[in-house]
Amino acid sequence: MATARQIAEALREIGVLLELKGENPFKVRAYENGARAVEQVGDAIVDRYRDGALGEVKGIGQALQEKIGAFIESGHIPLLDQLRAEHPPGLLELLAIPGLGPKRVREIHDMLGVASISELEYACKENRLRLIKGFGEKLQAKVLDGIRFIRASAGRKLISDVWPRAVELREQVAGLPGVERCDIAGSLRRRRETVKDIDLTVASSHPEQTVGLIARLKGIEELTGHGPTKVSFRLKGGLAADVRIVEPGQYAFLLQHMTGGMEHNAALRGHAKSLGLRLSEYGLFRGEELIPAGSEAEIYAALGMDFIPPEMREGRGEIEAALEHRLPRLIEDGDLRGAFHNHTNWSDGANSIEEMAAAAEAKGLRYFHISDHSRAAVYANGLDVERLSAQLDEIHEVQKRHPKLRILTGIEVDILKDGGLDLPGDILSRLDVVIASVHSRFGQSREEMTERLVRAASHPHVDILGHPTGRLLLGREPYDFDFDAVARAAAANHTALELNANPHRLDLEPDLLRRAKQAGARIAINADAHSREGLDDLPLGVATARRGWLEKTDIVNTWPIEEVLAYFQR
DNA sequence: GCCGTTTTCGGCCCGACTGTTTTCAGTCG
Known part of the structure; x- marks a missing residue:
């Protein structure tokens, strides 16, 4: 069956090939917009097509309906085949x-x-x-x-690799004479999982002078661009950076502009235009008259909408929601009360149960879940029934020394090829919280993998489905399965879906988080910590949840532990 | 190719910078 991913890919390729051919740029954009619309709807796009309701999706008109229909029916789009024949790959x-x-x-x-x-x-x-x-x-x-x-x-890097360098660069620039403000903008500020470069915004009382100072900063390997309001360069180590400089009165507009994303800004400016206004990085204008704004919130307010947090600025319907005052109230860092899915040196973690518990307590967490690997994960020194029983004794001992922290027992049990679990039910039933994850046989067919995951998500002992798509950023594609079917099964069985906060995974990704919520599933933001430092990844998980429009109540580990356990039990 | 409490036709975000041009096209974000 056709998936949303495949359809979007095909539409996108048509767009690019048309562009190569020199077609009308607005037609090109229509295909790109169509691809994004398909991704947002998800695999339910096929049902929409069968119901004859494809045309109700914004951005999909007559022509794209035909193309999507052809792809679903035959796996081919004649126009795409023709374009491919005309252009060498x-x-x-x-x-x-x-x-x-x-x-x-x-x-x-x-x-x-x-x-x-x-x-x-x-x-x-x-x-x-x-x-x-x-x-x-x-x-x-x-x-x-x-x-x-x-x-x-290959162009992109993990946000976790770039962020520290961006903070350092920001400090350098902020310390220059004449610089009144400096912020990290662009995809970093939006907390994209991978980024291409560092974007900085600068407010200076003497922009041109500041440009010269920035161009001479230590750590710059090569200047790649240099104008009166902008400096581009490559840092030692290959990372690229763009810095834009304006006068203080224009700063809020620059920050908004540089934060993007591109589609968000295009839509925002289109909306401004419909109000008879013009928005750019230099201001919001009615004719020649500047409508001043001292903050981004004032810009959005002047356009008749609520403040849109940076993580939501991806052109995914946030502008319409902000105009209608129905933006979600996003989860925040301080909302997390506990952390599930953490490893110790009983399997492949670096620290002891005691050390991990102390680290969790230092972070102000109120509950903390130990989940080492199960026996099928031989490479990770996974636990069999005997070792797991012994671990429960040790956890009991450690708990005595940490009265303020509730330490939860558990396991990250492997999901076997048929959806069964790697440990017997009687030991699983002794544990507080059970996570089930796929760690092998990623190449199963879509049908097999869907069945495997639905079965695991429906298992009475399973409380959380770990890193549900299996993707590794810049490394491995997600495995092929019907996500919405799995999300529905999870919702029906009170199994939470994991948002794995490890920067290599960030799995689920934002579109899927929104679809999970639509299906009624709850989310657990898990560090999947393999050391004490692994707990530092939790804020990245929260940021990703925000990108998925999630609120505090959607996330189980913002709840008191009694409520979580009651939810899992039902 | 899409879309419409300004429009079913005529729009579709806006500006910086580069490299190659003598006034601008192409690319980028």
């Missing part, structure tokens, strides 16, 4: 090179016959790119540089 990867967009890629292909990154690299080295009109020596060098960059890093 390697052209798409050329678009990833900084400085090359559709126009130039097309020109390179038509003039030089280049159709892949390797061919382009060769052409640059032979000095042939310069032969094309409008291309010069610098552009050729930039393209070669871009090819090297792509090969080295």
